[in-house]
Amino acid sequence: MHIPSLIERKREGGALSSDDIHALIAAFTCGEMPDYQMSALAMAIYFKGMSTEETAALTHAMLHSGSSLQWPAGSPPRVDKHSTGGIGDKTSLIIAPLLACDGLWVPMISGRGLGITGGTLDKLESIPGFRTQLSEAEIYRVIEAVGCAMIGQTADICPADKKLYALRDVTGTVPSIPLITASILSKKLAEGLDRLVLDVKYGTGAFMKTQSAAQELADSMVRTGNALGVRSSVRLSPMSEPTGEAAGNALEVAEAVRCLKGQGPADLEDIVLDLCAAVANSPREVLKQRLHSGAAWTKFQQMVAAQGGDVAALERMESVHYAPVIQELKADRSGKITGMDARSIGQAVLELGAGRSRASDPVDFVVGVDRMMKVGMDVSAGQVLLRIHARTEAAAATASLLIRQGIQIV
Secondary structure (H helix, E strand, O other): OOHHHHHHHHHOOOOOOHHHHHHHHHHHHHOOOOHHHHHHHHHHHHHHOOOHHHHHHHHHHHHOOOOOOOOOOOOOOEEEEEEOOOOOOOHHHHHHHHHHOOOOEEEEEEOOOEOOEOOHHHHHOOOOOOOOOOOHHHHHHHHHHHOEEEEEOOOOOOHHHHHHHHHHHHHOOOOOHHHHHHHHHHHHHOOOOOEEEEEEEEOOOOOOOOHHHHHHHHHHHHHHHHHOOOEEEEEEEEOOOOOOOOEOHHHHHHHHHHHHOOOOOHHHHHHHHHHHHHHOOOOHHHHHHHHHHOHHHHHHHHHHHHOOOOHHHHHHHHHHOOOOEEEEEEOOOOEEEEEEOHHHHHHHHHHHHHOOOOOOOOOOOOOEEEOOOOOOOEEOOOOEEEEEEEOOHHHHHHHHHHHHHOEEEO
């Protein structure tokens, strides 16, 4: 293999064979291919793209750069959901136990938040004692006992993706459809899945700003997933306003608990049921019944207990993580809400401390916003639009100014 020749071929728009791609990823993972050459290849892919066959080969090579979960013959179908991230997107906390109630196994490997989009692991770790880092033996034990586990990526899963993403992050090659597709799917397929549903967001609070860009990514991921033998489907979700009524780690867990009891906001319940129905054995109406019967809530408590979490804390998350300052943001006029900009709210929540700008940053479980009113609602002057949970009065005031810029009432 002559690496410069392969880089040049892709630079000129040529196709790389499956063998070429597997050899490149193997060399990069073990250190034989230097970072500067992989950076050059990533930039060539950024500009010239990849065919479905190339993207599938890249995904397969990254998937097999490390270990993957192996399941015994005759075990239930393994299913999962992946979201491209959004503000207030706590759907995973509800989806995993709900699908487990359907007799499916849900080995959900999730990530941490970076930028304005929150991470599922950060939300889970606001539950006292909850362990997101499990050994493979522990993952199998929890799945067999409960039917679902929500965990972080182990050191042995997709090491090529970790190395490649670190390079993409500093070389301007993150927004590449083939590279995004391979990064997402390699980690998901390492779970040993049979079915996968993808929740691709678009709008001000999403990575993909336009519906057409989201559709392009969705099509790429569905084609690649199906090419690799995993039944894949997609839901495009607008992210012009936050999902549900809360954004912030502990506040989102509290809202997820309400949804698991059948008492969640309508928009949150709708997206959960749509995503579950795409991979479940049962129809949407049966899934809705399980949500409202408390079956999913019971399953969630079992999973939390199995992963070391304090089950008793789940119904008092807002007191376990009580903010020193809770400030109401009120409407300055009467009318109809026509905008609750997800990006403004997400940026405010990030600056309050609920997210991280760098991977090494800590997160504050306490802060965020809740009781958000939704677009389309009628309000009166002085009515509370949302509550800001902050560490200081100054932080709350700064968040208030930022959020108000994104609220439109006519």
